[in-house]
Amino acid sequence: MKRIIIVGGGVIGLSIAFELMKKGCNVTLLEKGKLAGKASGAAAGMLGVHTETRGNPSMTSLAKESRDLFPALAEQLLNCSGIDIGLRQNGMIMPAMTGREQHLLQEEANSPQGMKEELRWLEERELRKMEPSLSRSFIGGLYIPRDGNLLAPRLSEALAISAATMGAVLHEGTEVNTLIMKGRSIIGVNTTRGPLYGDEVVVAGGAWSQHILRRVGIKLDAAPVKGECISVTPKEGFLNRTIVSDDVYLVPKADGTLTIGATEQVGSFSEDVAAESVSRLLAKACTIAPGIAAAAWGKAWAGTRPKTSSRLPFMGRVPDVEGLSLATGHYRNGILLAPITGVLMADLLSDKDCERRLGYEYTRQWDRNRGSTTSEVSR
Template identity: 80%
Template sequence: MKRIIIVGGGVIGLSIAFELVKKGCSVTLLEKGALACKASGAAAGMLGVHTETRGNPSMTSLAKESRDLFPDLAEELLHCSGVDIGLKQNGMIIPATTNREQHLLRGEADSPEGVSEHLRWLEERELREMEPSLSHSFIGGLSIPLDGNVLAPRLSEALSISAASKGAVLHEGTEVESLIMEGGTILGVNTSRGRLYGDEVVVAGGAWSQHILRRLGIVLDAVPVKGECISLVPKEGCLNRTIVTDDLYMVPKADGTLTIGATEQEGSFNEDVSAKSVSSLLARACTMAPELADAAWRKAWAGTRPKTSSRLPYIGRVPDVEGLSLATGHYRNGILLAPITGVLMADLLTDKDFERGLSHEYTCQWNRDHDSA
């Protein structure tokens, strides 16, 4: 039985653990804090293939494949864990306020990709009928019917319960201090609770992956990005679909709340929420949907995501280092890409003949400083 150590207990690490135990591996997952206590718990849970990956064909293809895994995954996790992840396949709308925006969005709808995904331009009247709470400043919008959202904390909870039920060992409060390496091969990890050995180590620590890898002289092309969100409880039916503009998203959740986000601050691990950010998010949301001014306040929070310059995640083995793989750099798409990342990493680590096209784009975003290794 292959022994796999996963470093990081966010949604990516948990998805990998779940898929690996289903393939008969011995899996130990190590998390410094509590499971899904960082970006995974702070995520809006959007499954926004077309809103989050526009202009990035490689990411769009991967995201579509992952989004399409969610219906079956939701049923599987409900059966294994009893947790409903709150999957809503209610679509998204990108509204337009100018003729230029209308022209660009019509072009997306008419493109071959748009046709295959059933994208459609909504005239102003139809937009009003579908989302009557939106501001009258919008002249129409792009309908994206196949995208949706999940309750992010529940997804991580369901994955953790399901993985554990199938034999994965999940250790919270266990910090990985360094990797054990001999002769170019990773043998295990040094942790705050002692040494642990395995056949493979997967680093899936999100924005904190860099801290572990630097000790091997591995530098990822990634920076931490802080994002702040707020949650309201609007009246029933205020918004029926996720609404996305260039600087704001509003996501109606299965539990009746509305998640609004997000600010962005590069280079910050600080998870405090500022009054300025809350004020800005509220003002923009109420401008887009004036009825939200009467919504009940719920909460505000922040999370830190890893962003690569290419906006592509790192998924795959580390060249020149035997026994070490990475699954990080998912930025705003950790929830969306969790299913496919778990499947790909499980296939990679258990099938020596695995030839799935983990393209060079996903495995070249690092540098090795041999002098410091």
């Protein structure tokens, strides 16, 4: 039975652990703090294939495949853990306030990709009917019917319980100090609990992955990006679908709350939320849906996401280092890409040939000799 060590207990590491357990592997997952205690727990839980991957065909293909795994995954997790992840496939709307915005969104709806995803332009009257709480300043909007959202903390909790129920060992409060090398091979990790040995080590530590890898001479071209969000509780039925503009999104949740996000601050690991950020998010949200001003206050929080220069995640084996793989750099799409990342990495780590499936450029960005423009790892 193959022994696999996963470093990082966010939604990506937990998804990999869950999928590996299905394949009968021996899995130990190590998390420095609490499971999903960082970006995974702070995520808004949007499943926005179109809004998050515009202009990146490779990313769009991967995101669509991952999004379409969610209904079956939600059922599996409910059966295994008893947790409902709050999956809502109720669509998204990108509203337009100017003629130029209308023109650009109509072009997207009429593009081959838009028609394939069934994107549809909503005239003002239809937009009002679908979402009467939106500002009267909007002249229409782009409707994205297949996207949706979920409750991100519940997804991570369900994955953790399900993986543990199947036999995975999950250690919270366990920091990985260094990777144990033998020649050019990784054979384990040194932790605050002592050394642990395995056949494969997967680094899935999000924005903290670079700290671990730097100690063995591997540098990632990635940066931490802090994001702040707030939540409120509006009247029932205030919004039925996720609303996305260029600088703010509104995500109505299955528990009745509305998540509003998010700011971006490159290079910061701080979890503090600035009063100015709260004020700015609320002001922007109220221009989209004025009734938010009367909603009950919820809370504010922050998380740090890993962003690569290409905005493509690292997924695959590290070249020239046996026994070491990465699954990190998912940036704003960690929740959306969690299911497919778990499946693909489990295939790879269980010795199943998945070169074809990982042909989305995510493995190719390692290898400068293949002419990729996204070579992001150096020693």
